[in-house]
Amino acid sequence: MDGDGTTGGGILGGGVDSTDTGPDPATMALLRLSMLPGLGPRTLTALLERFDTAEQVLSAGESDLAMVHGVGAKLIHTIRTASHHVDVETLVTWCHENEVTIVRQGQAGFPRSLEQMVDTPPILFVRGGMVPQDTLAISIVGTRHGSVYGLKQAERFGYALAKAGVTVISGMARGIDAAAHQGALHAAGRTIAVLGSGLGQIYPPEHKTLADSIASSGAVISEYGPDAKPRAGMFPQRNRLIAAMGVATLVIEAPDRSGALITARLACEMNRDVLALPGPVTSRTSRGCNQLIRDGARLVQTVDDVLEELGPMFEPVESGDGLTIRSGSELRLNELERDVLNAIDQTSTPIDQVIAKTQLPAYRVIATISVLEMRSLIRRLSGQYVTRI
Numbered sequence: 001m002d003g004d005g006t007t008g009g010g011i012l013g014g015g016v017d018s019t020d021t022g023p024d025p026a027t028m029a030l031l032r033l034s035m036l037p038g039l040g041p042r043t044l045t046a047l048l049e050r051f052d053t054a055e056q057v058l059s060a061g062e063s064d065l066a067m068v069h070g071v072g073a074k075l076i077h078t079i080r081t082a083s084h085h086v087d088v089e090t091l092v093t094w095c096h097e098n099e100v101t102i103v104r105q106g107q108a109g110f111p112r113s114l115e116q117m118v119d120t121p122p123i124l125f126v127r128g129g130m131v132p133q134d135t136l137a138i139s140i141v142g143t144r145h146g147s148v149y150g151l152k153q154a155e156r157f158g159y160a161l162a163k164a165g166v167t168v169i170s171g172m173a174r175g176i177d178a179a180a181h182q183g184a185l186h187a188a189g190r191t192i193a194v195l196g197s198g199l200g201q202i203y204p205p206e207h208k209t210l211a212d213s214i215a216s217s218g219a220v221i222s223e224y225g226p227d228a229k230p231r232a233g234m235f236p237q238r239n240r241l242i243a244a245m246g247v248a249t250l251v252i253e254a255p256d257r258s259g260a261l262i263t264a265r266l267a268c269e270m271n272r273d274v275l276a277l278p279g280p281v282t283s284r285t286s287r288g289c290n291q292l293i294r295d296g297a298r299l300v301q302t303v304d305d306v307l308e309e310l311g312p313m314f315e316p317v318e319s320g321d322g323l324t325i326r327s328g329s330e331l332r333l334n335e336l337e338r339d340v341l342n343a344i345d346q347t348s349t350p351i352d353q354v355i356a357k358t359q360l361p362a363y364r365v366i367a368t369i370s371v372l373e374m375r376s377l378i379r380r381l382s383g384q385y386v387t388r389i
Helices: 025-034 041-051 054-059 062-066 073-080 088-097 112-116 148-163 176-186 205-216 234-245 259-269 284-294 303-310 328-332 335-342 351-358 362-374
Strands: 100-104 123-128 137-141 167-170 191-194 218-222 248-251 273-276 312-318 324-327 378-380 385-388
Touching: 025 041, 025 054, 025 088, 025 100, 025 123, 041 054, 062 073, 088 100, 112 234, 123 205, 137 148, 137 176, 137 234, 137 259, 148 167, 148 176, 148 303, 167 176, 167 234, 176 191, 176 205, 191 205, 191 234, 205 218, 234 259, 248 259, 248 284, 248 303, 259 273, 259 284, 273 284, 273 303, 303 328, 324 328, 335 351, 335 362, 351 362, 351 385, 362 378
Parallel strands: 137 167, 137 248, 167 191, 191 218, 248 273
Antiparallel strands: 100 123, 123 218, 312 324, 378 385
């Protein structure tokens, strides 16, 4: 996806936000390198892998730079004259004045899901904030020209997922994206918008108010410098971040040629689940979804279908209400089911011990254990022992 993008990957900690007295030299160098024109994410990843730090890349000789795949004479000249291309001081000042945090890979506020990518952006510009519970997220995507049906469904799923404690990820585009964000906002839940432009160039411009609302209930993020205007090639590049940030990607409505299908393909390549909402066979805007289902995507009709598909987490996630979630299916549990589940260890647990811990009648515990077993959250080891999966 290299081209005129301004992102890439690296392994650096630290960062700068609006409360810092000033960025450290390593951050300044990384900003300067990341914002260079013509340096795409894969090439930047290769440079940082070869030279370890942005400072070493910027000070490298022409012959050393030329040894990196994708680095030609034009890009070498750009790197060697980097200070002429990027005004880092002005960029940092803009972020300070607009309450935008500059987050580096490896820093606490950097999404862990993005660190698994082969072309991880080393820098993210964040308005709002990301929290650990955002690990439990679903990406919702679809056409900019959504039908009444599609827009209603996007808002319905955004609302229901946010109510269940799932963070809704989307791209803040017209149509399906905006409806999904609005649904999450109406539920007073968390939502994150990933832009295909800089934070100082909100696109589409009529979504500036929406961006304000999202930033107050989650985050608006971009890998591009604040003054980066949207260009056609930036949106497919942005889509890889949307795909990576969700445990699964839900396509609400998409024609057979759609950026949403690019996101679905990227999610599949990242071993994320792809879900799709079916539509009428006569609807042009549902052809892409129906095709995804034909090709193996999970057909979903309700939010329970989505939560069931989440399955076990890579690691436990703290939900917004302080609960530890190990599987998406746990979000569907009522209070009684959750109490019984929490009384079962990940090692062999006697059912009598579960009854003692919960102080519930034996018949109710045994019935609840059967429900948890059907939802693949626990496993019976024998007639008297159970364990969490």
